[in-house]
Amino acid sequence: MKSHRQELWFNTPDRRDYINITPQVEAALAESGITEGLCLVNAMHISASVYINDDERGLIHDYDKWLEGLAPHEPIRQYRHNDTGEDNADAHLKRQVMGREVVVAITGGRLDFGPWEQIFYAEFDGRRRKRVLIKIIGE
Secondary structure, three states: OEEEEEEEEEOOOOOOEEEEOHHHHHHHHHHHOOOOEEEEEEEOOOOEEEEEEOOOHHHHHHHHHHHHHHOOOOOHHHOHHHHHOOOOHHHHHHHHHHOOEEEEEEEOOEEOOOOOOEEEEEEOOOOOOEEEEEEEEEO
16 A cells, blocks of 8 residues: 655635635645545644535635634634633634545545535634645555
């Protein structure tokens, strides 16, 4: 069995952002030479997520509005975590809802997606450098 590891780095200018990283994951898969196996993609920070869904601007807007309704950033004082001097408790909660990672099957050298599926990096506490791990295993 072979394995391939790669990191993607992000530093978004805004607190929240949603980035389609499917092309970068596909490039890592091509570089790996693996044609059958599994691809893990995970956010390596506790205030960001990786998820799979449709790349449709209206849906991304709806996610952002829904998540902000579930865990609004302000008022900052509503969260005990922010008593430590942080202001990102909402980002931790949003990450918990959206998840840490995705695993995609690799078949015939391609990511084995269903219709419309794409991989996204979701940033909930941006304006600083964070990374995503791509780990590909197989033959």
